[in-house]
Amino acid sequence: MAGRKEKNSFLIYYDVFNTVKNALNDEQLGEYLRNIGIYEIDGERKTSGDPVVNAYCTMAYDTLDRDKAKYQQRCDKNKANQDERWRKEREQQRKAEQYDRIQSNTNDTDIDIESDRDIDNDRDNKGVSEHMSLYDNISDAYP
Numbered sequence: 001m002a003g004r005k006e007k008n009s010f011l012i013y014y015d016v017f018n019t020v021k022n023a024l025n026d027e028q029l030g031e032y033l034r035n036i037g038i039y040e041i042d043g044e045r046k047t048s049g050d051p052v053v054n055a056y057c058t059m060a061y062d063t064l065d066r067d068k069a070k071y072q073q074r075c076d077k078n079k080a081n082q083d084e085r086w087r088k089e090r091e092q093q094r095k096a097e098q099y100d101r102i103q104s105n106t107n108d109t110d111i112d113i114e115s116d117r118d119i120d121n122d123r124d125n126k127g128v129s130e131h132m133s134l135y136d137n138i139s140d141a142y143p
Helices: 014-023 026-042 051-098 113-141
Strands: none
Touching: 014 026, 014 051, 026 051
């Protein structure tokens, strides 16, 4: 896993530990824990003079190997997701640089905007003047 953060822990499952602690005495349990710790950190399979400890260690090694494989799969999947996310972002950035650029001189884009406003203002003023003349006529009719 070069370039990635290394695992800094490993699991001992409750059910496995309860079985082992009930089957082994304190000396055997200590040797078991030491052997699986060495295996997980250094990758070295230690053997014991006690066949019972060896049997439990072999089961633990298999479980630790399965856990490492699951962890590696999760890391690979996360890496692929990250690469895809970054690829999409770079693609969007490239498209943004190629298209939809803001024009440097926006005064040349619409030359008749003032005449549009003038026409609208004249139309609005015409309506107001009509209303005012109606009001004047009504107010003159009533003393």
